Amino acid sequence: MRAITVRDRDAGVGGLTVTDMPYPRAAENDVIVRVHAAGFTPGELDWPGTWSDRPGRDRTPSIPGHELSGAVVELGYGTTGLTVGQRVFGPTDWARNGSLAEYTAVEARNLAPLAADIDHTVAAHLTTGQTILIHGAAGGVGSIAVQLAREVGARVIGTGRADDRDVALGLGAQIFLDLDADDLQHVGEVDVVFDVIGGDILKRSTELVRPGGTLVTIAMPPTVQPKDGRAIFFVVEPDRARLTDLAQRLRAGRLNPIVGAVRPLSETASAFARHRRTPGKTIIQVADEQGAQHS
Ligand SMILES: NC(=O)c1ccc[n+]([C@@H]2O[C@H](COP(=O)([O-])OP(=O)(O)OC[C@H]3O[C@@H](n4cnc5c(N)ncnc54)[C@H](OP(=O)(O)O)[C@@H]3O)[C@@H](O)[C@H]2O)c1
Numbered sequence: 001m002r003a004i005t006v007r008d009r010d011a012g013v014g015g016l017t018v019t020d021m022p023y024p025r026a027a028e029n030d031v032i033v034r035v036h037a038a039g040f041t042p043g044e045l046d047w048p049g050t051w052s053d054r055p056g057r058d059r060t061p062s063i064p065g066h067e068l069s070g071a072v073v074e075l076g077y078g079t080t081g082l083t084v085g086q087r088v089f090g091p092t093d094w095a096r097n098g099s100l101a102e103y104t105a106v107e108a109r110n111l112a113p114l115a116a117d118i119d120h121t122v123a124a125h126l127t128t129g130q131t132i133l134i135h136g137a138a139g140g141v142g143s144i145a146v147q148l149a150r151e152v153g154a155r156v157i158g159t160g161r162a163d164d165r166d167v168a169l170g171l172g173a174q175i176f177l178d179l180d181a182d183d184l185q186h187v188g189e190v191d192v193v194f195d196v197i198g199g200d201i202l203k204r205s206t207e208l209v210r211p212g213g214t215l216v217t218i219a220m221p222p223t224v225q226p227k228d229g230r231a232i233f234f235v236v237e238p239d240r241a242r243l244t245d246l247a248q249r250l251r252a253g254r255l256n257p258i259v260g261a262v263r264p265l266s267e268t269a270s271a272f273a274r275h276r277r278t279p280g281k282t283i284i285q286v287a288d289e290q291g292a293q294h295s
Helices: 009-015 140-151 162-171 199-206 240-251 265-273
Strands: 002-005 017-020 030-039 067-075 087-091 103-107 131-134 155-160 175-178 190-195 209-217 230-233 259-264 281-285
Touching: 002 265, 009 265, 017 265, 067 103, 087 240, 131 140, 140 155, 140 162, 140 190, 155 162, 162 175, 190 199, 199 209, 259 265, 265 281
Parallel strands: 131 155, 131 190, 155 175, 190 209, 209 230, 259 281
Antiparallel strands: 002 017, 030 067, 030 103, 030 281, 067 087
């Protein structure tokens, strides 16, 4: 089967190549999914799980991409809850071969059923009265965070690059800050900071958290704490109930995942490498619903 693989950690995105890989084996409680659409995370080539399995053994050549939407084609021994032919979506394990391939093996518990009227390209994106500051508000994760925060009635301040302003405001952010030009300290105190950038932006944001407030970052373990608040490093966990909830919001028109670009599998390396990203998430279309491959 065709897949995108990496072998050399030092090669960066230049090491992403289209490779002929063996069809995956379904372990106990796995399903094999025929991938229709796949998502990846910028920076995943730096994650240890891209290069080693859970006991720490080299697992190259490895297949990156950990978000998928597709159809179940095979069940492993003991697998329950899903059936062959079912449309599904969800994340794959970080330390196993991922979704940038025609087929992938995933634990069934990672996946949720996908209703017939939700497009695979959109589903591959879903992989979660206070004031919340959301960094990277037009990006893959931030654009979903803005919408979920608005749904629970929060006042949302979004940040990003100047070009992201219209997208962030269109998603429901009440205020937008251009991190290259505006002064972050002008935001004033907020109840929650949601950070996807890390580094200096994360450090400067801790000062904005009001007493009792929370700083959540998904970018890196925080090295600084808000004075009278908490700092949390959040790492996503597969959760079928939450995925189902997201799919229901999508069907009800309450969530609008921004698909920035849809590219074929053969263009994965340039999609990873793109310096200036389009807003939202870039999706790799591996095959269409009829089974035709996209090269
Ligand atoms: N912990 C977890 O479970 C978890 C899960 C998913 C993702 N992540 C991590 O979260 C991060 C974001 O993921 P994503 O998929 O949302 O990425 P993304 O789609 O690239 O979104 C990040 C957004 O932030 C903007 N941005 C980054 N640095 C900036 C800066 N210095 N000033 C202004 N804007 C800036 C980006 O703009 P540009 O494109 O112009 O830079 C982009 O719009 C990644 O590091 C990823 O590894 C962690």
